[in-house]
Amino acid sequence: MNDFSSGxxxxxxxxxxVLVTLTLLMCVMAGPDRDDLTNFYTGYLSLTPxxxxxxxxxxxxxxxxxxxxxxxxxxTGYDGYVLAVSTALSLVLLMFLLAEPLRNxxxxxxxxxxxxxxxxxxxxVAACVVTLSATVPFLIVQLxxxxxxxxxxxxxxxxxxxxxxxxxxxxxxxxxxxxxxGMRGTALVQMVKIVFLLATSAVxxxxxxxxxxxxFGDVLRAAQQGSGAGPAYLEQGLQLGTSAGERLDFIGxxxxxxxxxxxxxxxxxxxxxxxxxxxxRRSMSWAVGTVTTFCLLVIIMGTxxxxxxxxxxxxxxxxxxRTSVLMLSQALGGSPGSTGTTVxxxxxxxxxxxxxxxxxxxxxxxxxxxxxxxxxxxxxRRGQAEPxxxxxxxxxxxxVVGTVAIGLATLVQNWNVGxxxxxxxxxxxxxxxxxxxxxxxxRGFTRTGxxxxxxxxxxCALVLLVFSKxxxxxxxxxxxxxxxxxxxxxxxxxxxVPFGYLAGWLGSRLDHRRRAADSLENRRLYEESEARLLxxxx
Amino acid sequence: MTYPDENRYPPSASPGWHQxxxxxxxxGYEAPRYYPYGQAPWDEPYAQETPRHDADLAAxxxxxxxxxxxxxxxxxxxxxxxxxxxxxxxxxxxxKIAGELSLGMALGVLQLxxxxxAVFWYGRSAQRSVDPLARVVREQAVTAGRNAGVAR
Numbered sequence: 146m147n148d149f150s151s152g153x154x155x156x157x158x159x160x161x162x163v164l165v166t167l168t169l170l171m172c173v174m175a176g177p178d179r180d181d182l183t184n185f186y187t188g189y190l191s192l193t194p195x196x197x198x199x200x201x202x203x204x205x206x207x208x209x210x211x212x213x214x215x216x217x218x219x220x221t222g223y224d225g226y227v228l229a230v231s232t233a234l235s236l237v238l239l240m241f242l243l244a245e246p247l248r249n250x251x252x253x254x255x256x257x258x259x260x261x262x263x264x265x266x267x268x269x270v271a272a273c274v275v276t277l278s279a280t281v282p283f284l285i286v287q288l289x290x291x292x293x294x295x296x297x298x299x300x301x302x303x304x305x306x307x308x309x310x311x312x313x314x315x316x317x318x319x320x321x322x323x324x325x326x327g328m329r330g331t332a333l334v335q336m337v338k339i340v341f342l343l344a345t346s347a348v349x350x351x352x353x354x355x356x357x358x359x360x361f362g363d364v365l366r367a368a369q370q371g372s373g374a375g376p377a378y379l380e381q382g383l384q385l386g387t388s389a390g391e392r393l394d395f396i397g398x399x400x401x402x403x404x405x406x407x408x409x410x411x412x413x414x415x416x417x418x419x420x421x422x423x424x425x426r427r428s429m430s431w432a433v434g435t436v437t438t439f440c441l442l443v444i445i446m447g448t449x450x451x452x453x454x455x456x457x458x459x460x461x462x463x464x465x466x467r468t469s470v471l472m473l474s475q476a477l478g479g480s481p482g483s484t485g486t487t488v489x490x491x492x493x494x495x496x497x498x499x500x501x502x503x504x505x506x507x508x509x510x511x512x513x514x515x516x517x518x519x520x521x522x523x524x525x526r527r528g529q530a531e532p533x534x535x536x537x538x539x540x541x542x543x544x545v546v547g548t549v550a551i552g553l554a555t556l557v558q559n560w561n562v563g564x565x566x567x568x569x570x571x572x573x574x575x576x577x578x579x580x581x582x583x584x585x586x587x588r589g590f591t592r593t594g595x596x597x598x599x600x601x602x603x604x605c606a607l608v609l610l611v612f613s614k615x616x617x618x619x620x621x622x623x624x625x626x627x628x629x630x631x632x633x634x635x636x637x638x639x640x641x642v643p644f645g646y647l648a649g650w651l652g653s654r655l656d657h658r659r660r661a662a663d664s665l666e667n668r669r670l671y672e673e674s675e676a677r678l679l680x681x682x683x
Numbered sequence: 684m685t686y687p688d689e690n691r692y693p694p695s696a697s698p699g700w701h702q703x704x705x706x707x708x709x710x711g712y713e714a715p716r717y718y719p720y721g722q723a724p725w726d727e728p729y730a731q732e733t734p735r736h737d738a739d740l741a742a743x744x745x746x747x748x749x750x751x752x753x754x755x756x757x758x759x760x761x762x763x764x765x766x767x768x769x770x771x772x773x774x775x776x777x778x779k780i781a782g783e784l785s786l787g788m789a790l791g792v793l794q795l796x797x798x799x800x801a802v803f804w805y806g807r808s809a810q811r812s813v814d815p816l817a818r819v820v821r822e823q824a825v826t827a828g829r830n831a832g833v834a835r
Contacts, residue, residue: 223769223787223788226787226788226791226792227765227766227769227791229791229795230762230765230791230794230795231762231766233795233798234758234759234762234794234798237758237798237801237802238755238758238759240802240805241751241754241755241758241805242751242754242755245809246747361782361783361784362782362783362784365782365783365784366783369783376777379777379783379785379787379788380773380776380777380785380787381769381770381773381776381787382773387773392770392771393770395766395770396766396767396770399762399766400763400766403759403762422817423809423810423814426805426806426809427806429802430802430803430805430806433798433802434799434802437795437798437799440795441792441795441796444792675740675744676736676740676820676821676824679740679743679744679747679817679820680740680743680816680817680818680820680821680824681817681821682820682821682823682824682825683824683825683828
């Protein structure tokens with residue numbers, strides 16, 4: 146618990162109120178026009194690359210990145226550094242491999258990209274199912290984390306009522322942002338968030354280094370001591386272990402992160418709000434720059450937390466270290482109750498709060514857009530829906546998705562739901578990434594192949610994860626008392642990513658054999674639209 | 684507010700573009716000057732436009748493919764190598780190179796720092812190799828559309 150004077154609490158509350166009021170005002174003022182779909186789904190096509198890049202980076206750096214990654218760096222050292230590198234690299238890969246053709250091919254959602262050569266409702270439904278199964282788990286993790294985090298920040302009593310209250314409050318705000326603001330409103334919130342986040346993290350990192358007189362050696366030495374692990378802190382293996390199987394698991398997890406995180410639908414959806422391929426390239430350059438800078442800061446902050454707070458106190462507050470940034474700011478501020486502590490702690494608390502709000506809003510919006518655009522407008526109404534109706538549906542699906550997520554997050558708030566983050570990332574890497582790469586770059590890709598990739602990859606990730614060590618059989622698992630772990634790993638990417646690619650290939654081969662005419666037609670459609678894909682030619 | 688088209692495809696916006704069979708002096712300043720016989724390639728009949736279009740599209744495709752493969756494989760390859768080395772050769776990666784700084788940590792931070800340069804390099808190369816070809820393909824698509832309109 147934090148032992149703070151009421152002055153600090155008052156400042157934190159005041160800052161929260163100011164942040165909420167400010168962002169809500171921006172959201173409502175910038176909200177989309179009543180029947181302009183482009184406005185709702187993509188926001189401003191006129192946003193400068195710099196601002197768009199900030200918005201992409203804002204969507205990309207979720208509360209999980211800020212809190213969990215810092216915690217993992219603080220607790221496991223080297224493994225955390227690798228995670229920070231892979232997080233930054235994932236966005237780089239999105240930029241190098243997918244961003245430009247994705248922008249040219251798509252309009253509003255992932256379904257638009259996948260269904261551009263393969264009309265039919267099944268494709269839209271599959272795109273929507275996979276979008277939901279990648280965003281909703283992530284949403285639930287962050288919301289249920291919001292409960293314990295806000296009770297920690299505001300020093301509320303640790304009872305279920307206080308946590309549920311926090312979840313409902315954050316959830317309601319998130320629904321308002323998504324429903325009223327659309328892509329346009331949330332872009333502004335993301336920009337405010339990323340600027341606030343970078344500025345505060347930079348200050349914290351500078352204070353850490355300053356505390357050690359800018360000697361990296363001293364920071365590392367203190368971190369090895371504080372972590373209680375000694376030299377092992379700077380070697381691979383603290384997170385998952387050092388046996389051959391555990392090392393393989395680690396490699397698999399990092400590769401899954403690299404392939405999966407940037408493919409999550411709420412991030413690819415942001416790309417559609419760039420004007421054309423050169424703009425998306427410049428936007429992504431800014432986004433990658435921002436994210437990389439932030440990852441460097443995360444490394445410094447996490448190491449600083451290990452050095453100054455010590456892993457024993459971090460684990461006592463939260464076994465996964467999610468409160469390490471907050472505890473670091475307390476440790477840096479000096480004596481409790483001083484102005485320095487108050488200001489620094491409030492700033493970091495505000496940064497965590499706005500990050501939570503904006504990232505859950507972005508995910509709600511992505512899920513709701515897919516429901517409204519793919520499922521309602523294209524699958525149910527066969528693309529005949531009025532823009533005005535579709536927009537109303539999009540607003541209401543945001544409310545529904547948000548409400549369901551709040552309900553689920555409240556239900557699972559006492560469980561260790563970190564595994565849901567893994568599920569989201571594995572779904573991204575094993576279903577979304579293969580579907581997008583095949584659909585954009587392989588002319589022989591067919592409808593059966595697409596459905597096999599989407600459903601097969603997602604199902605494989607889900608089934609393997611249920612029987613993995615992350616769900617049962619280990620003390621940190623979701624069900625620590627049960628043991629039905631048949632798959633001896635923490636994440637499934639090492640098997641499910643190749644499976645997703647293989648399923649797509651086999652499905653397409655099947656179509657070439659069985660339905661040669663259809664597959665030829667697919668190839669012709671691909672070739673016809675290639676000028677648009679590569680050059681945005683109409 | 685200017686329309687993006689105004690800056691980006693000046694030839695397609697000019698009146699001479701519709702009527703390629705008018706006075707040759709148009710080519711004088713409309714076409715690049717190095718066509719020796721005043722025969723700009725788009726002056727040829729529509730029938731020959733498809734192969735040209737295909738050739739340009741193929742050039743664009745291979746330029747994109749080269750850029751995509753080089754950049755993706757370099758980024759992914761270096762990271763996979765880094766992770767595999769971290770796990771497979773902990774002794775090597777744990778060796779201290781300066782004070783407390785181990786080789787593995789230094790490589791990790793180095794990758795993050797190199798990212799800035801890589802992104803800058805990608806932007807520059809794309810601007811040089813891909814963007815001009817994409818512009819040609821777009822312009823041809825516009826002309827092809829117009830010619831189809833005239834023929835109808």
